[in-house]
Amino acid sequence: MSIAGWFAILFGDFFETGDRFLLGGIKGDVVDIGVLRTTLMEIGEWVNGDQYTGRIVRVANSYIFSSPVYNYTANFKFLWDEIMIPLRFESDMKLAKTILLEIVEKHTGQYNKEAVIAWGNMKRRYKLENASLDSQVFLSFKDNWVEINLRYAVDYRERRIVKENFFSEILQRFKQEGARLEIATETLEVFSSSSTKMK
Structure with a gap:
């Protein structure tokens, strides 16, 4: 065998x-x-x-x-990867999306032309839909925050270093914006009434 x-x-x-x-x-x-x-x-x-x-x-x-x-590498050496960032509901989501797209363009923009050519070759060889190679940002609601997902194409060999660069710059840029962009954390609210004793 x-x-x-x-x-x-x-x-x-x-x-x-x-x-x-x-x-x-x-x-x-x-x-x-x-x-x-x-x-x-x-x-x-x-x-x-x-x-x-x-x-x-x-x-x-x-x-x-x-x-x-x-x-991972046959005919198309790129992967679609995603990162998720939890933001407080009070954050400026439009600003967050703008900053994320600027960051992803800075760190992965050099792949775009090569990725488009490689995807075109894949489409000629296989029956594939016209998938978007542009970076995208998606929002979804969670119980305690808004989840913002950044989707992007990256060379499979550089996936980890690119992600590390993203997170480093995201923290720096969000910190500069102060209260306009606040990363969310798990919170717990405890309510008590006058008749309730808490230890």
Whole structure:
């Protein structure tokens, strides 16, 4: 089965050396494709942000017949990622959206042209809808705050550093605005009446 899997990998366009993929519950970058096993440099597990753990993992090629193959890099090396920020209801949501879109343009604007070309190639190869590669901001109400979600396209290799840059600049910009933009936290209100004794 592993030898058959090897032939399928070579001629079935599943992945190639250098690709990042998830197979059989193991996620990593392909460093070698052997007759019986594919060798990965593992990412994830106890390390956040799709970074290397340092472990080399060998996955039997037969897994491609029994598990889905999630390829991060085939034909399109970008991922859509999101960050969520909880804001108090009193915050200026229009200002928040403007600031977030400015920040995302600053840190991911260089990807736009390349991502559009890559997505066009994907559309020519597969039957896909015309997904938006523009950064977007969405609002939703929660019990104690407004949840603001920022969606953006990013190079799969730079996902963690871009997210760290976003959060650093968001904290700085929101702090400059003072009471106009306040990040929300979980709150608890306790009510008591004159007949109630509280310990």
